[in-house]
Amino acid sequence: MTTQTLERPAGGGVDRLPARRRRGGVERAKARAGWLLLSPALVHSVIFVALPGLMAVYLSLTNARVAGRGKWIGLGNYVELFGDAQFRDAVLRTLLYTVAVVPVAMALSLAVAIALNQKIPGRALFRTLFYVPVVTSTVAVASVWLWIYNPAAGLGNQVLSFFGMARSGWLTDPDVALPALMVVGVWQGLGAKMIIYLAALQSISKDLIEAATLDGASRWQAFRHVTWPGIAPVHFFVLVTSIAGSFQVFDLIYVTTGGGPAHATNVLTFDIFTNAFERLHIGYASAETVIMLVFVGILIGLGRLSVRNREGS
Amino acid sequence: MMQRGLKAVTATALTVGLTAIAACSSGGSEVQESQDPASATGTLRVVVPNFPANNVGQAVFQGIVDIFHKTYPQMKVEPDFVPYDNLNEKISTSLAAGNNYDVVSAGIGWVQPLADLGAIQSLTKLGVSTEDLEKSVYPAFVAPMKYQDELYAVPVVANPRLLAYSKSAFAEAGLDPANPPQSLAELREDAKKLTKRDAKGQITRTGFDFWAPASNYRQQFVAFLGAKGGEMFTADGQPAFNGDQGVEALQLIHDMVSVDKSSRYGYQNSAKTALVTTGEAAIGFASPYVDCSTGGDGIGDKCKDLVYFNLKDTKEVMYVGGRVAAVGEGTKYPQAALAFVKAMQDQKSQEAISKLDVGVPISNDAGDSAFVKSNPAGSFAWKNLDKAIFEYGGATFLDFRAKFGPSLDEVILGRKSPQDVLKELDSVARK
Known part of the structure; x- marks a missing residue:
């Protein structure tokens, strides 16, 4: 235990307390400003995220067909969901989509970011082109891909024909439809991830790379031991947003396949939509939503855990 | 994309939020309906x-x-x-x-x-x-x-969804233009003969067009089921499609799409019009409105080449x-x-x-x-x-309808048997 003297120190002590008070006042003012700036986002989050989230949990415990018109049934919806083959398949399909799209998109976007971090001609143009799909409406993107995947006159089959391969049904073949949409998902998400990686790469000090090179490190070794650890925090951010994004893939499927053919692209969000607005079982759909949120939470938690472990080691 | 996805996910919950908002907004001016319409x-x-x-x-x-x-x-x-x-x-x-x-x-x-x-x-x-x-x-x-x-x-x-055929296509294929197919078996055989393909085997003229996008073969199934003498629901709303007639009707669609390939699954032209009306198919489902004028969307003389008919397998029906x-x-x-x-x-x-x-x-x-x-x-x-x-059937019809089309796909594309799918749909309809 340390002892503190209550005596005022000689010389200069007279001004210290007001200075501390001033600092405290500044801190409080900063905190007030922080809350003030945060308040619009906070109000938005409470009204449009927290409140609907809580209501979804409540609805999931009712048999409501339309919001506000249901009876309490406890865990009835959850019990029914675990016996619902269509829900189970939708979850597996969503996991498959996530497992396929997230790592591929992350690897590709990192590769593109590294390439566009070099001094190459037309670099600004390429960066813009890669980012265009991100700022384009998914409906527009999906419409273009609908043409590419058109079985009769689409670019996809023209390319296959050029190489002497048989035409594909793309979006009408149950074995091909989901992989075809994964390609779109990877392509569309590339730009956003690329920009984040690019920013991370540019924040790594060139001195460190130079030092590693002077110490005899090869380009790969410099990347592996300097660049890679430098962008590690960004991996986590990209991973989390990518997982959340891939679990929420909806508009692409809504526009292109409507969950078909033969349920082949019926992912979780689309199943939720179908149950809520086509079958008019909003209580059941809310239970699916809650389960989805739990899934995303677990995946993000696992990602966070792996980052902590890495940092710890 | 993520933000739009988030909206889709929370849409179910947001509708509930609207309930609360409605409580505030519905308390506006209560206007009583006047007795005098004027x-x-x-x-x-x-x-x-x-x-x-x-x-x-x-x-x-x-x-x-x-x-x-x-x-x-x-x-x-x-x-x-x-x-x-x-x-x-x-x-x-x-x-x-x-x-x-x-x-x-x-x-x-x-x-x-x-x-x-x-x-x-x-x-x-x-x-x-x-x-x-x-x-x-x-x-x-x-x-x-x-x-x-x-x-x-x-x-x-x-x-209604009519059936129509092209007289010229019938004559070209050596079929009698005055005798359209009567049974489902005849329809299948005629469709095979009427399908035209290029050297690579790609269809250049569809034999039979279901005029249906993917996952939407419901009405066509109902039409074939009816021709076999079956019905979707009884008068008191009980499902009646899970029988031999249903199996035969669904099997026929599968055979035409996936075995004979006289019909292209989910294929539609860019205007989404019936292929038989535009001459892209020899027989098929068609609209009950056809514009026979020569300008605009009219099909002009093609009107004279089209003949409308009903299947008369067990019963003469028209899907409506x-x-x-x-x-x-x-x-x-x-x-x-x-x-x-x-x-x-x-x-x-x-x-x-x-x-x-x-x-x-x-x-x-x-x-x-x-x-x-x-x-x-x-x-x-x-x-x-x-x-x-008709296709309708009782208070749970919308629930049933959401599963009906995609489930039929599973048979049409050869993933499940008609018996299994109709049995599953039957249990959905009885919930």
């Missing part, structure tokens, strides 16, 4: 599916409003044009918000589920009698309008869907809403909607109208409305 004021909210939001759709809707304004000149009308695919979403969110539509137009299959849901109200209680309706429309259309012995909607137009109109539950203006429903039933409205939404007027006397007589497809359809087979 002085009644207020705004009537109307939801209409499959009306394009372009000038053509607006003009047709304005025509209905003009008829309505003859009785209620001071009432405003606020339309909400939606595709059928979004109709439930619109209705459910409006109910959740406590701001239901005053007039609901929908498909035949919606009547009983919406009545059960409390989205539309009994027209019987508003003074519309079943007997009067039976006198004014084809009698077959009355039963689908009823729920628990009360009338909840009135039919506006019928939307249709558009209905109903008064929303909780409306402040029930009489004005009823007047709008009647304006939709007006002969002029029926003809305009028929042209807009590939339909045929449903009035008893429409057969004599110039509109029906001038259109060979419409004329055939109207004469055969007594052979109608």
Whole structure:
């Protein structure tokens, strides 16, 4: 235990307390400003995220067909969901989509970011082109891909024909439809991830790379031991947003396949939509939503855990 | 993309939020419906599916409003044009918000589920009698309008799916143009003979066109089921499709699409018109409205090459869907809403909607109208409305409908047997 003297120190002590008070006042003012700036986002989050989230949990415990018109049934919806083959398949399909799209998109976007971090001609143009799909409406993107995947006159089959391969049904073949949409998902998400990686790469000090090179490190070794650890925090951010994004893939499927053919692209969000607005079982759909949120939470938690472990080691 | 996805995920929850907001917003001015229509004021909210939001759709809707304004000149009308695919979403969110539509137009299959849901109200209680309706429309259309012995909607137009074939294609393939196929087996054989392919085996002319996008072979299945003598639901709403007729009908679609490949699964031209009408198929399902003029969207002389027919396997049937109109539950203006429903039933409205939404007027006397007589497809359809087979079935129909199309796909594309799928669908329909 340390002892503190209550005596005022000689010389200069007279001004210290007001200075501390001033600092405290500044801190409080900063905190007030922080809350003030945060308040619009906070109000938005409470009204449009927290409140609907809580209501979804409540609805999931009712048999409501339309919001506000249901009876309490406890865990009835959850019990029914675990016996619902269509829900189970939708979850597996969503996991498959996530497992396929997230790592591929992350690897590709990192590769593109590294390439566009070099001094190459037309670099600004390429960066813009890669980012265009991100700022384009998914409906527009999906419409273009609908043409590419058109079985009769689409670019996809023209390319296959050029190489002497048989035409594909793309979006009408149950074995091909989901992989075809994964390609779109990877392509569309590339730009956003690329920009984040690019920013991370540019924040790594060139001195460190130079030092590693002077110490005899090869380009790969410099990347592996300097660049890679430098962008590690960004991996986590990209991973989390990518997982959340891939679990929420909806508009692409809504526009292109409507969950078909033969349920082949019926992912979780689309199943939720179908149950809520086509079958008019909003209580059941809310239970699916809650389960989805739990899934995303677990995946993000696992990602966070792996980052902590890495940092710890 | 992520933000849009987030909206989709939380949409179910947000609708609940609307309920709370509605509690605040619905306490506005309570306008009582005036006894005198001439002085009644207020705004009537109307939801209409499959009306394009372009000038053509607006003009047709304005025509209905003009008829309505003859009785209620001071009432405003606020339309909400939606595709059928979004109709439930619109209705459910409006109910959740406590701001239901005053007039609901929908498909035949919606009547009983919406009545059960409390989205539309009994027209019987508003003074519309079943007997009067039976006198004014084809009698077959009355039963689908009823729920628990009360009338909840009135039919506006019928939307049949006709069968048509090209005489020239028949002659070219060595088939008799005067003898269309009668049974499902004959249809399959003719379709095989009529399919044209290039050197690589790619189809250049479809043998039989189902005129259906992927996951939407429901109506076509119902048509084939009916031709086999089956029906979707019994009069008391019990599922009746899970039998030999259903299996044979579904097996035939699978055989034509996946075995013979005389039909391309989910294929539609860019205008989404029936391929047999444009000459891209030799036989197929077609619209009951065909424009035989030479300008605009008219197909000109191709009209003369088309022959409309019904299959007569076990029973002669024609698949019929249709558009209905109903008064929303909780409306402040029930009489004005009823007047709008009647304006939709007006002969002029029926003809305009028929042209807009590939339909045929449903009035008893429409057969004599110039509109029906001038259109060979419409004329055939109207004469055969007594052979109608419907898809609707009970209060759980929307639940069933959501699973119906995608489940049929599983058979058509060879992933499951017809027996398994029909058994699964049967259990869904019985829930």
